[in-house]
Amino acid sequence: MKKLLTTICALVPLIGTVKAQEFTPTQIQQVKQVTELALDSDLSWQLLESLTSEVGPRLPGSENDKKAVEWAKQQFEQLGFDKVWLEPATFPNWRRYRESGTIITPSKQPLHLTALGNSIGTPKEGLTAPVVMFETLDELIAAPKGSLENKIAFVNYRMNRHIDGNGYGPAVRARNTGAIEAAKKGAIAYMMRSVSTSHHRFAHTGNSRYKDGVSKIPNTAIANPDADQIERLLNAGHAVSVNINLQTEDLGEGTSYNVIAEITGSDAPQQYVLIGGHLDSWDLGTGALDDGAGVALTMAAATHIKQIARPKRSIRVVLFAAEELGLWGAKAYFKQHADKLDNIVAAAESDFGADVVYGFESSVSANSLPVVRAIAEQLAPLDIKYVRANNAHGGPDLIPLRQATNAPIFALHQDGTDYFDYHHTADDTLDKVDPDKLKQNTAAYAVFAMMAANAKTTLTGKNP
């Protein structure tokens, strides 16, 4: 025991030395200051409140999307960022005008539904047909060819609830390609249980696609209680027919803008920490959790860093355009900056609501790990655990970055247990965000970004 203590005591100064090499005592003091400032400030809340109320829903290409771009630019300027600029991104411009559904037989009743993004519309009076139910997409894929002629295919797959949202991937398969598989079997429309853990009567929208050579059919999700209802009626032996009425439009190519702002670094301004979220949202809710929160908290985190001290490297906040329709802003950004991606010393996107950050994870080179551990140590007082797997993904808008380069990627894992109760529904509104949790998120991003920008060692990706 005595020997162990001696060993520990011998190691302590060494650990101190490593830390001292990466961060000066003043820098560590600044981390504590930015934590306090972020936990005390309601800047992120004010930004989120303003964006979700004064702009509201922000479907790419819509009037509100333009307002959101203008809003973000003005806010960055008023917050005193050193540089603020826009970069264009194009995307398939799609609109939802009206939508409604009705169970026709065995008894007429409302059917709460929503068009999936990119869905074609129905005739003006809608489209009525019998429903054929499948428990999974694979069951639909296994259906005999032609077996769904003049039918509506209904995939009734239930999403699982989990803190890290791992139920989403398996469930979203049926959204991405369900309409294609249904059309292959002759169905005239596709309908799915919402990719959602909610038991409230909200249908969950989200992107979907068609395939060349396969007919495009109307593509819709129904609220979970409505999926239960149809399941009960079918299980009771009733023939169930429904009317689906979707009025949508494909407007061709649209243009929006990534809104980018920078706190310029004092020592290596060309190197930067990239944080951000996506500025667009679905049209049903006001995009508070998805992704107003990510926008607001990263804007506020960078502002708080600037309020404490100019960082050595730059902090760049990127508010991506048109994420919901297929990461179009992210694709444009990483293409536009393709020859300078090495300048990114750390990247993290917040796009998973604003429940507490419970874990911090990197995806970096071995010689970057001491910096990561030092950051984790400063995040611990915020009740954030260090996830040592070193396998962070870092948010959907970083997918093109991961695909293009070996960048140092970070994740501040938010508790997603309830996220899919609201995600992509009309119920994603400001009241679903807890102001105190939003502050904790802001503090976490401020600590991470400040330290990644100030570390002596320049962070590098996992496989250099």
Place this chain on the structure above:
Amino acid sequence: MKKLLTTICALVPLIGTVKAQEFTPTQIQQVKQVTELALDSDLSWQLLESLTSEVGPRLPGSENDKKAVEWAKQQFEQLGFDKVWLEPATFPNWRRYRESGTIITPSKQPLHLTALGNSIGTPKEGLTAPVVMFETLDELIAAPKGSLENKIAFVNYRMNRHIDGNGYGPAVRARNTGAIEAAKKGAIAYMMRSVSTSHHRFAHTGNSRYKDGVSKIPNTAIANPDADQIERLLNAGHAVSVNINLQTEDLGEGTSYNVIAEITGSDAPQQYVLIGGHLDSWDLGTGALDDGAGVALTMAAATHIKQIARPKRSIRVVLFAAEELGLWGAKAYFKQHADKLDNIVAAAESDFGADVVYGFESSVSANSLPVVRAIAEQLAPLDIKYVRANNAHGGPDLIPLRQATNAPIFALHQDGTDYFDYHHTADDTLDKVDPDKLKQNTAAYAVFAMMAANAKTTLTGKNP
């Protein structure tokens, strides 16, 4: 201490004697049997599932309302009730066809709203006007005459959550007469925060009225998150205008039917215990909590009594028509039976969802209280407390009975803490009912009705 014990011991046989006078040991045994049967059976769930799925929403006068009447009659017959019959009731026949809302300025976004029952419609393109907000109905009443010309009056009163639903009364004032008060000040439409404790995006409908000599204006409730949104925008200094589009119709007088069924008593068949609920529902949800549960659990409770033993007095289940539009079925029933109301030896309506029954309360004469206490004793194993106030109201459809006569009224108090999260919204669906709690409710009604029917003493009202 010894003296106290002696006194208690001396009293025990006396209490035993009182009970023995009211109920035979066999009857007490039957109460235990009906409790077990009700807790074990899923009859009430099956009835509720069938009504809310196979019939669905049941707006008075609608096609589904007719189906519900037919459904109830058939179910009663299949369940083996001794008599089943219909009695007509007329009511003002009103329909909601379509409705939508939009915040127009400062930023276009959806406004989740619903027409209040009896509301006139708007022009086809809706009606757009600036919003003037009041915190309470009284503030609106205090507004200067003419001050709301060409405006939409908005009462933003927040309902309180409480186990006994006591927040409903104060909140519902703004629904009953808000449109009248708004029109008096010149408003062209009335809009209110939903009479609801929900933070989800569901607007709460409910009945409302107009007044002769005051213009009828469109009358609507908005979902609570939407009320928050408008409040924030107004508080931030924005002029807020909204478009309200209600397509409704007054169809004149409609007719529906109270569905009545009886288990005929062996000794005094003309005397009866009245239990029931209302068969109609609003059109938005499927009326699971309001009041499918009350219908299903009282039908099942009477059935279970019959399965154990024929009661001395009759058990009559009354499924009232058109409650939501103004207690029209109840008014018709108590008018139709006006000369025989003395035959009612106990009356209780279940119309407050299906969360656990936590309290049992009477409104009876002093000499009926020993029976009440004996019933309370048999309800205690179901975790139901005896509420000694002897001031039960007994459900909305018993209001005409209370007004007409001094009847023995009972309440089986359901926990209403969450009831107004769902009540009168699209979200009042089967999944909001807990099957085990529904069984507890069914058992409570079975015990109460069986004992009230079998007691030696005929129960009488409070002030004979």
